[in-house]
Each structure stands twice: as structure tokens, then as C-alpha cells.
Amino acid sequence: MENKTLEQLKSRLAEIADLSQVASIVGWDxxxxxxxxxxxxxxxxxxxxxxxxxxLFIAPETGRLLEEVRSYEDSLDPDSDDAAVIRVTRRDYEKAVRVPSKLHAEISRVASEGIQAWAKAKEESNFSVLLPALERAIELRQQYIDCFDGFDERYDVLLDDFEPEMKTAEVRSVFQRLKDELLPFVRALGDEEPDDAFLTGHFPVERQQAVCHEVLNLFGLRPETWRLDHTRHPFVGGPGGDDVRITTHYDEADIDALFSTMHEYGHALYENHIPAQLMRGPTGTGASLGLHESQSRMWENLVGRGRPFWTFFYPRLQETFPEQLGDVELVRFFRAVNRVHPSLIRIRADEVTYNMHIILRFELEQDLIEGRIELSDLPEEWNRRMDEYLGVEVPDDARGVLQDMHWGAGHIGYFSTYSLGNVMSVQLWEQVREDVPDLDERFERGDFAALREWLGERLHSLARKHPPQEILERVTGSRIDPEPYLRYLREKHGAHAV
Amino acid sequence: MENKTLEQLKSRLAEIADLSQVASIVGWDxxxxxxxxxxxxxxxxxxxxxxxxxxLFIAPETGRLLEEVRSYEDSLDPDSDDAAVIRVTRRDYEKAVRVPSKLHAEISRVASEGIQAWAKAKEESNFSVLLPALERAIELRQQYIDCFDGFDERYDVLLDDFEPEMKTAEVRSVFQRLKDELLPFVRALGDEEPDDAFLTGHFPVERQQAVCHEVLNLFGLRPETWRLDHTRHPFVGGPGGDDVRITTHYDEADIDALFSTMHEYGHALYENHIPAQLMRGPTGTGASLGLHESQSRMWENLVGRGRPFWTFFYPRLQETFPEQLGDVELVRFFRAVNRVHPSLIRIRADEVTYNMHIILRFELEQDLIEGRIELSDLPEEWNRRMDEYLGVEVPDDARGVLQDMHWGAGHIGYFSTYSLGNVMSVQLWEQVREDVPDLDERFERGDFAALREWLGERLHSLARKHPPQEILERVTGSRIDPEPYLRYLREKHGAHAV
Structure with missing residues (x-):
């Protein structure tokens, strides 16, 4: 049964999707x-x-069609693709039209300038170079928040753009739980000499490329729908669906690219699994940054730093880099790639201490938005908390408050989704292990199809049809819950635990 | 002095240019x-x-601004950038609004289908697979012509889309002159055994890539504004200006990629030289397909098959492919890459017989548009003329009437620009040799800057500000004239001439 208004709305949304996909190609390029x-x-x-x-999206015509389609909408199964399209469009539209076009444009403009200021500030390791742009960015964020009402706290508005319908209070309570366990965990870490010198040395880039392709083929993506390229800061780009662009960064001195590629694979698989009939509309993508990150973390950490994967793949890696790894037994290699050790840089942190980097940023962001700290005090405050949370002394701003681009680009409310992803990844992991009990044995045979297909059918096929927490609950029976993740960390890294 | 209407018009045209550039990126991708x-x-x-x-372009707002700007336009120097933008926009607009959007969309749709039908027809070497799509394409072309008036003959309308303001009668007279000289020339070609077996064999692709990059760097493009990639059918893509994408096709069995790369270099240099201030508007590109082709043919044939270039570069080529060319003297190599020999396939034809392939297509296109031949008789007619013009027997349609995609894609009126390019290339060549008398000596030293800069200053800087024949006249003092080209062919290939 076809509804004319809905068809008009969908045809408008299809155009918007087409042009957004073009934008993603051009961004990747x-x-x-x-x-x-x-x-x-x-x-x-x-x-x-x-x-x-x-x-095109905020045009009154979109609003008119959304109004007109209401009665038809009530007749639809809420789980249907059409109901989801209307629901998601209405939510996006009501948010978008609250923001004056002038403010929207100003935010974009300041973001471009902020990224440039950040790059310069980082290069010179001088926070004051970023300060004016950051002041302006936060001022604009405050104006942005003022466009909305009905929130519990101002930070909710920012968080919602990255993790729809998630409240700051819920994130705070999840993070408090992590903090309670991880702070003593980190403090108890010994100072033993690490046995991981073999992870640094000479890993020829062409061989790394071959291994990364091999792993992607092993994990599996639909043929002729993806590519892998080199870039400075790895990401997954492209329209998604049948055209997914994975990028990675090779450094001849280490094999970080391999883990980075497995991470991006998780993102890529999610987008690759989006049902084709959703691709020309607002539901044709992942549900949130947090859920997306749950997928990248799952393949990077739960699969890619797991014993079963390496049982299968380590001989291949040794064959590829015999000079570096020929004499290193699996157990030593496995321990080295899972070493927990507080460090300065978020993107190089291990899977345990990583969360403390995020919690620090999450707290500072709220302090800034609520006016509890002055922007000029940010570097000092950053350094103080790095010491408190990780026992790490920050030698300069480049390796401190300036290490990430996000704030310069005006992205405030984004960081927490990384740790939400960690937490959700293990909720999903426990569920798939219940549903596919021999997962480890499969991995040891190099068979990743069961996990891949489970994710596709249970999670990825829902795309962006529902809010992320509703999707998580449909798949695992529960909203976000830190306990599975903490259990996992205790089990895996228990030797270090208090 | 700023004019508000003009600024509005230019800002609209800038948006159109931005989106057209995006389209070119996505097409290249x-x-x-x-x-x-x-x-x-x-x-x-x-x-x-x-x-x-x-x-955006055909919106009434464009027309309103063009009307409003008229009086201001009269006050401008006709050679100014602004006057050119208005002039070119008015011409494009008046053409575009004559064509109903429905016909425009139908032409695009049928073109996509036609390309697919052509691919299938060629694969099966079966013209009847293409016939229905071709019938429809020509029908639509007739409807398209009917949107216009004031032409001398119907074919003028089609030609004008590729070679603005050029008339069929003028092309016909140029081609008649070529035909008069080339027909006896081709008939007089002997049947001697060619000495070019060394051009076929094993030329490793990585080495070809290196040589192609070397030649591009030798000829010269501004740094960080271009790239070279592999594709099936070579072309130059991207927005132009500071972002030019050259493509080439490597075949391990020969070095055709080198000539193809030199050809594409000519196109790339033209776009690379477009003045930055024109890039966000309708004059920020080459003036016509014919003038563009004059640039690619110049670098491929006049430079790239010339004695001075090879005097400099042949030792490098020998070094690169010692197994194939180590024992081949320059003079043998030079003769082999300049061999004149009638053949089946246009894109593999030598620089002399190439024109007969074009003339054949130009004549058949007019016969089709004027209804002088039936579409179903096209293969037979093709084969008959291949025999008449080139003495070549066509073994099947794949290597005959189906060899080129153009007609399937609805491009009728396009082919002649290739030979117009040949003709104009030598007019420009004679002029640059007059202005830079020691060009050969420079090439022999590997110095191509003088030619490159002369082209940039005299020709490329005019971009699309004037119609192609006006540009040619500004640079050479003459409209299109076949005599320099015929002189060149007689001199270079005189040994074979009657």
C-alpha cells in the first residue's frame, strides 16, 4: 500500500541521502x-x-510532508522501515529547524578555522594559539544549546548529537562505575620492565599492507564493496553499504596499523551490512557513534587482541615478519599486545587505561559547559587530572590538552562515545557467546563468519531505525551496563588487578 | 567597482561551479x-x-540576473573576466532553457541505458543489441535539435555543444581538404614489412609507471596539483586548476601507456593553467573539445613522437627497458612509433590515418541526422567506407561500428573535434616555433618550459572566455586552417607521400 505523501517525503530524503553520500566520497577523497x-x-x-x-532538509516542505504523513504513520507497524524513516526524519528535522541557519553556518566556519588553529597550536605546543578559536567554539556551543529546551542539563544537548537520546546522567553513572574500579586498578599496576621490544623495529610497509588485506579478507566483507587505503588519521569513509572505504596508517617501525585496520574493519562491517533498501534515507547508517565504536572495539580488542584469533593468525604474522617475530613465542607476543600501562596519548592507550583518558575529557567538557572552569585554566586542569587518574606527568601541551582535534573542531560531547562503545561491545560480546558457544574454536580455525553474520542479522540490519539504547536492548536484553565490560577486564587483565 | 547584480550572478555561478567540480571528482572516483x-x-x-x-542553472533567477546585468555589461571591457562570465553564461543559459527538463532527463536516462547496451553489443559483437537504444538516442537528438532554430543545418546544433559556434559547413570544408590529400596518401602506402616487433613484448608495469611519472615531471605541472592513476579508458578528470587527475592504462605487452600519458598530459596542462580567479565560474575550463584535443595531440604527436624529444629521452627509455630496447637504435625506434598504417581501430590509429576514422564518423552522423541512411544499414555502410577510405576489411561489428562508446551514450557531433584538434594543434605549433625559434634545441636538452609557458600565457589563460575560433585567431592570427597540418604531415611522413 503506497502513500503519496510518504513517497514524496522519501523521494526528498533520497535526494538528501544521495548528496550526503557524495559529500562522504568527497571527504574521503x-x-x-x-x-x-x-x-x-x-x-x-x-x-x-x-x-x-x-x-533541502530544513526546507518548510520537509515539515509540511512530515505533518501530512502523521495519520498514515499511525497505521504503520512501528518496526517497519517506513515508520522508522518517518520517526527518525521527524526527530532530526525538529532538532535541525531549532538552529538558525546563520548559527549553523557560523559553527561550520569556526570549525574549519578551529581545525587550522589546533594544527598550529599542536605543532607549536602552545595552547594560547588555540584559545581564541576554542573560546568562540564554546560560545557557539552555548548558543546552540540555547536553541533547545526540555533537557535535564545543558550537556545533554551536545551529547544527543552523537549518542541520540542518551542523557549525561546515565553516562556519568556508567563512567563513575568504571572509575571506581579502574582507578585502584591503574594505581596497583607494577613498574615491571615490559617484554615488548620486538613490537618496535622494522616492519616493511608492503608486507604490512599485505597482512592488513589478509586480515580484512579473513574477517570478511562482501566482495567488490570495499577498499583499503593509506592515510594519516585512519577512518572509514564513503557512502557505506556497497561502497565502504577503509583507511589505515602504516608506520614502518611498528604493527599498529594491523590493530588500527581491525578497528576500522568493525566500523566498515557495520556500514557494509546496512540493508540496501535503507541506503537512500536517514536510517541507512549506523545508529550512533557509541554503537559504531562498540563494533570497532569488538574487532580490535575482543577479537583482535584475543587469544583464539592469535592462535590462528600468529604463525602467519611470524611468517610475514620473521626478522622481528620469528623467535617470539605466541604467549610473549600475546602479552605484549595486551600490555596495560598508563600513557600520555589517548589513541595509543591500552584498552584498560583508555577509559581514563575519556573520563577525563568527559568531565572537563561538562566543567567547561557549566562554567566551572575557565578555558585558560584548561591545560593546568588537564595535567592535574592526568596525574590523578593515570599517574602520568604531561611534558607539554602537544602531548596534553592539544593531542586531539575534537575540541578545536567544535566537537564537544563526542569523546564519551568511545568508552560507551567499549562498554557496549562487551554486552554484545556476552550475547553472541551465549548464542554461538563455540566462537573461540571457530576463531582458532580462522572462521569469523558466525560472529560477522550474527552482528549483521541482529545488530547491523537495524541500522539507524531505532535509538541506540533501544537497539542495544533488542539485541542484548539490556540498556547500557558497565558490569560485563568490567568482568571482561578483570578476567583478561586480572593478573594486574587488585 | 562592484555591481550588486553581477555579484549575485557570480555567487550563483560559483555554487554551480562548486557542485560541478564535485561531480567531476565523483566521476573520476x-x-x-x-x-x-x-x-x-x-x-x-x-x-x-x-x-x-x-x-540551479536554468532557474528563472539566473535569467532575471542576466537581464538585470545587461546595462552594466555594456560598460565592461569585453576582454575582462566579468564580461566573459556574463557572455558565456548568457549563451549557455539561452541554450539550456530551450530544452525542456523532461527531454533533458530523458536524454540522460537513455544515455545510461545506451552505454550498457553498447557494452553488451560490443561484447557480443552484435549491432542489433545496440540498435533499439541507438534508435531512441537519435530520436531524442532530433527532438533536441527541434528545440533550436536559426541553424544552417540540423547537425550544427549537435556540433555546437562540443565546439561552440563552429558550423558543420566549416568542418566539412576542412575535412574535405584533409580527405583530398589523405585518400591518395593512404592508397599510396606500401606494404613493406614493418620493423617494429620490439614495441611488443614485456614492459613491466611498475617500470612503465615510473617512466610515465618521469615524463610528466619532465613536461611539468605545478607541484601538488595533480596525480596519475591507472584506469581502463584513460582521461583527465577532477575539477581542474589546482586539482587535476590524469589517468592512463598500462598494458604489460607494449608502451602505449607512455603515449597515452603524454596525450592526457596535454589535457591536464590546459586545465592546470586555468587562472585561479576563473575556477568558480563557467569560464574556468577549456574552451572546447577541439581546442582541448589540440593540446593533447600536440604533446602526444608533435612533442611526444618528435625527434627532439626522443633524442633526449630515448636513452632513458632504453635504460628502463633494456631487454626490449637495448639493441634498438634511436632511428629504428623513432620510425616504429611513427609508422603510418591503415588499421581497424580509431584509438590505435597513427596520426595520419586517424583522420580518416574521424571523417567516416562525421559523415555517417550527418547521414543519420539528415535521414539519408537507415540505422539498420549502419554496420554495412561503416564497413563499406572503411574499405573505401582505409582499404581495411572489417571482420566484425565489435571492431567496426561498435568500437566506440560515443553513439551509444548519445554523443553525436563529438567525433569531429578530435580531428579539429589535430588541425589546430599544428596552427599553434607553427606559431610557437615562430615565437620560440630554438624549441627543438630546448627539447633535445629536456627543457619543455618554454612551450609549456607559451601555451599557458597565450592560450590556456584565456580559458573559456571566448569561443574557440576566436581564441585560436587571437593566438595564431587565423581561424581553423588545414594547411599547416597538411604541411606537417607531408614533411614528417613525406617518404610515404605521393
């Missing part, structure tokens, strides 16, 4: 393929494209 | 980078993007 000289042209191209997509 | 599976998504992405660009 800029990071991976574009000659440097093309940057100025590209800035105009992207600004115009983004403005067109935004204007 | 599809040919060069996209995973095959992305084709269905990509078709929607491109259709939507193209429709948006078209609708």
Missing part, C-alpha cells in the same frame, strides 16, 4: 587522494554541498 | 577508485547531483 593543492577548491566544494543538503 | 559494488549507489548520487546543478 580529500583525506586519501586529493593533491594538496586542491584544498582551496575543496573547501568551497564542500561548503556549497553541505549547505545544499542542509537547506 | 567511479572510473578509478570506486569498488564495483558501488555502481548502483553511484548512479543515484550522480543523477541527483547533475539534476541539482541543472536546476
Amino acid at each position: 580529500q583525506q586519501v587522494m586529493m593533491p594538496q593543492g586542491g584544498a582551496a577548491l575543496r573547501a568551497n566544494q564542500r561548503a556549497t554541498l553541505t549547505r545544499h543538503v542542509h537547506e | 567511479q572510473q578509478v577508485m570506486m569498488p564495483q559494488g558501488g555502481a548502483a549507489l553511484r548512479a543515484n548520487q550522480r543523477a541527483t547531483l547533475t539534476r541539482h546543478v541543472h536546476e
